[in-house]
Amino acid sequence: MAQLPTVDDVAQRAGVSRQTVSNVLNSPEIVREATRLRVQAAIAELGYRPHASARRLRTQQSSTIGVRLNPVLNGISGSILDLYLHALGERADERGMRIMLFTAHDIDDEIRHYQELRDGADVDAIVVTATFYDDPRIEWLAAHRMPFVAFGRPWGRADLDDPDRLWVDVDGRAGTRKATEHLVKRGLRRIGFLGWPLGSGTGDDRRAGWQDAMVAAFGSGEAELAELSMETDEGVRPGRVVIEELIARCDAAAHPLDALVCASDSLALGAMMAVREAGLPHFPIFGFDNTPTAQAVGLSSVDQRLGEVAAGTFELLMGATGRRVLPHGSGSDDDPRHRLITPQLVVRRSSHLELVEEAGGTVPGNHDRKE
Amino acid sequence: MAQLPTVDDVAQRAGVSRQTVSNVLNSPEIVREATRLRVQAAIAELGYRPHASARRLRTQQSSTIGVRLNPVLNGISGSILDLYLHALGERADERGMRIMLFTAHDIDDEIRHYQELRDGADVDAIVVTATFYDDPRIEWLAAHRMPFVAFGRPWGRADLDDPDRLWVDVDGRAGTRKATEHLVKRGLRRIGFLGWPLGSGTGDDRRAGWQDAMVAAFGSGEAELAELSMETDEGVRPGRVVIEELIARCDAAAHPLDALVCASDSLALGAMMAVREAGLPHFPIFGFDNTPTAQAVGLSSVDQRLGEVAAGTFELLMGATGRRVLPHGSGSDDDPRHRLITPQLVVRRSSHLELVEEAGGTVPGNHDRKE
DNA sequence: GCCGAAAGTTTGAACGATCAAATCTTCGGT
DNA sequence: ACCGAAGATTTGATCGTTCAAACTTTCGGC
Known part of the structure; x- marks a missing residue:
């Protein structure tokens, strides 16, 4: 088998149509049990895995979040962001998400990357770290309706509870x-x-x-x-x-x-x-x-319990158990727009x-x- | 402008066809100068950026490399992998590449991730760290003809110069x-x-x-x-x-x-x-x-001069100045299949x-x- | 035994780009 | 002025998936 199997291969094998295979993967509950089992067997036999790029093209979702890897500034404490990254990685895995890294030399460069990642549909959301007063990144993300979570409170702002400003932080x-x-x-x-x-x-x-x-x-x-x-x-x-x-x-x-x-x-x-x-x-x-x-x-x-911080990050982005990033500005009113983690x-x-x-x-x- | 502009929008604006726009982006030298300038102007006016997922679907390339983010084992020295990651990020940016992170709990889990990333066309290559004697990851990657570079020599193996085993390491x-x-x-x-x-x-x-x-x-x-x-x-x-x-x-x-x-x-x-x-x-x-x-x-x-190590990683994967990952097992004979960095x-x-x-x-x- | 709604499945189109081949231009040589 | 080849541009097909709508089957109620 030179080529990777596609939905059509699976469909043919199981004697159903493309879409049924797709349904088995994305909304199994609407497929009759007998058919579902047949399709799942075919998937297993062929070792089929959906092609992520094709799915993204169609759904306009990447199941990926972008995180800037900050330059190592201060020797010792710089590593806490790395620890956060580790924790994010584990939580991402649980939710079927991926993490895309990027580096930037300054804030403008970082925003340029946001734009690229957004326009290329590379990421569904951004995690912003090391936020500061009147952070232009936050303004940009909000203005472009790009889902994001900030690690760090919007210090000094009056809009701690602005529903557009999702944040996690350590108390x-x-x-x-x-x-x-x-x-x-x-x-x-x-x-x-x-x-x-x-x-x-x-x-x-x-x-x-x-x-x-x-x-x-x-x-x-x-x-x-x-x-x-x-x-x-x-x-x-x-x-x-x-x-x-x-x-x-x-x-x-x-x-x-x-x-x-x-x-x-x-x-x-x-x-x-x-x-x-x-x-x-x-x-x-x-x-x-x-x-x-x-x-x-x-x-x-x-x-700082960065594992909790990472878990909070995903809760804010995707809801308590969701498997996809919620649109910017959504979220029910009884669900607070932030998480404040008590350290240990x-x-x-x-x-x-x-x-x-x-x-x-x-x-x-x-x-x-x-x- | 509700939707992001596509090649067709740019083409229409510049009075040319889709493909010409694509050519301006990917092989500008075959487009007549006058046309090229017109297209570039249209691109700038509309703020067009190619849709990464669409491109990937068509070209079967992701311009992304995958790196496992290892769990923080040993307090102090664990951070050298993080430093390497920082350095990789910067080099990746220079080459128009991205880095996708993933976490794994053990070697089998890591290989499972390789497979997912490969089948989903998420990454063009893998960077393997913390290699050891008779590493099953290396076997898997080579067997599946997946381009990769190992950070760390294949210690104890006779095949230090096996052309299939690309590696960088610190002397x-x-x-x-x-x-x-x-x-x-x-x-x-x-x-x-x-x-x-x-x-x-x-x-x-x-x-x-x-x-x-x-x-x-x-x-x-x-x-x-x-x-x-x-x-x-x-x-x-x-x-x-x-x-x-x-x-x-x-x-x-x-x-x-x-x-x-x-x-x-x-x-x-x-x-x-x-x-x-x-x-x-x-x-x-x-x-x-x-x-x-x-x-x-x-x-x-x-x-360890991890900046040099990261640069070597990309040289091995993409050649001295290339912008795309070379297929597994390629590479000219006069170009060594490894880089040994002298520390400072x-x-x-x-x-x-x-x-x-x-x-x-x-x-x-x-x-x-x-x- | 017929009807209609609900459930299950299939078909055509689309996502946005690039490849391959076809078409149209340009231009030097005779 | 014509021809052919090289250069420049366009057209149709395709990557693998999901959406929307059309179609088919199932099944309860009268």
Whole structure:
């Protein structure tokens, strides 16, 4: 058999017509059982598989979603998008969807790709990541009625509930609150926060969670909160530098720092190095993102549960169990247009460089504890 | 304009026929200049873009390659496949190609996906990663005459030069040799190697590079090589445990260890922790893979140059400058069927936890040095 | 036993492009 | 001015599938 079998081959074999074969595949319930079984047998015998491009041409659907593969910016945390991608891939498989990747050098380039993918009927929907205030990509997608989901809230926009703006995101505030509460429960009092400069939606959100917990537990006032927190740029080095200042400041105030919650694993790693240098081997630290690095060095962190995020992405695009992408702007009113995932603590034994105290097993299992 | 424009719309606008429009797009040289300009103007005015699925149906080509997105196994080093994917994406864009991702739970599942992608004409070729001895995926692809490139040599096979087996890989041996030579040049004598258990092609290859350099520089014999090297499973913890033994062993022999070359960044990170515990703050260590983690903690490493690997992948699939995938088994005899990329050292100042000695700049630039 | 509706199946057309062959133009040579 | 070949353009068919409408069969009710 030189050629791949087509519907006609199957039809001939089963003694029915093209369309009946097509029906067996797409709406089996309207075909009489006897015929259906005969056709299915023929399909199996010939090893027939529908030709995806032909189907797409006819249905104008690709069963494919497009995702931009962002350039690796920040060493450590860049990988969370990769983890999301992995999770998306698995969920896509369950729904019979595919993922098409593309790279772009800037936003305009990305929009150019959207257009190509749309016009070529290559994708049914787009997943937009790393969204920002007044994102032109969102405007473009909405204007062209292209189905999409954003990973990341439309920070600062009034239209959080705009039915045209589907989004999934991680509730960072709940995450840092959980981390802080965990430290409070362990009897710690002076819990600091190391975050990013004010103004980034995500960063402010994570700081708010720490603040919530501190106010609830100790009724901390503005002054104390300011004394216990610092802001700096993302990265290991900035984290290390700034945390020294914070420790010094608290020591000077005669209320030494007890523990630390950070806005990212990078910052936390820097802080971890600084506290070790400062001779505080058991200083508890929480990172955020639960990156492979955190796992490797035994840093406690907040896991974003990207599997849930990916599942939410498809729910928004295709409904709870649907097998095709819903048109842009549809969706029932009782179904919210977004998903906010609550992250999970991953507590690694001493909340910092744990390995030092461990017994020397050769192939240790996973000691992470989730809560 | 409700519908997207088609070739017919453009043809009508330009006062020519369908086929002429098609020719302008696919073989412009056979169209008279005047006509070509008229058609191009019409294309621009209407914003026409060819419908990818229709083209695929007719040409039986998808301009898409399939890549399996492997599950994140080992925390740190898993990301090198992601980096490769990024690089592939950029090269694909240059060639007008797309990348389709898929996930699979095991090898059989992966082959099932191959079949689907092939039968649906979804992809023109497959990129296979993490290949191993007598890989059934390779057999399947070759048997079904599906074009493919493997990232990773067919270790242990006699058919390294089988024209049916296209592969790209990184010359790990050259990488560890370079790293070792670098340490030799810095005046170090007792340079150890921390690798994986014998029998893994990649691991043995990396060990061989270290051995090459040690023999060339010092004429090291079997005994010394054995004394200076250890094997263990991949991971931070195993690395840390084993390196303590190695240090102790060398101290006992009255020839303390001076430096270390490792088969992975994970092992190197473990080693880094161990030597710091042992009170050796300036002990030079080289990792392998140049992962984000290595970058973050200032670990010297060997960069695989995945951009080059990705470029090689497309050269093998499509020729030096081609825009379409070559059929399986084609390719001229003078063009080798593989690419072996020489990696690059990334020397971070002291070849280990550098941050400690640095001045406290707030937003430091990239201090990595490549050689 | 006939009628009509419902269920099941088939037929022709279409999706939007390219291939192969047919037709029309151009143009140099005699 | 005519011929033939090369160059440029058009026409009909086709890729494999699904849609829409036409057609055939089944079956309950009177």
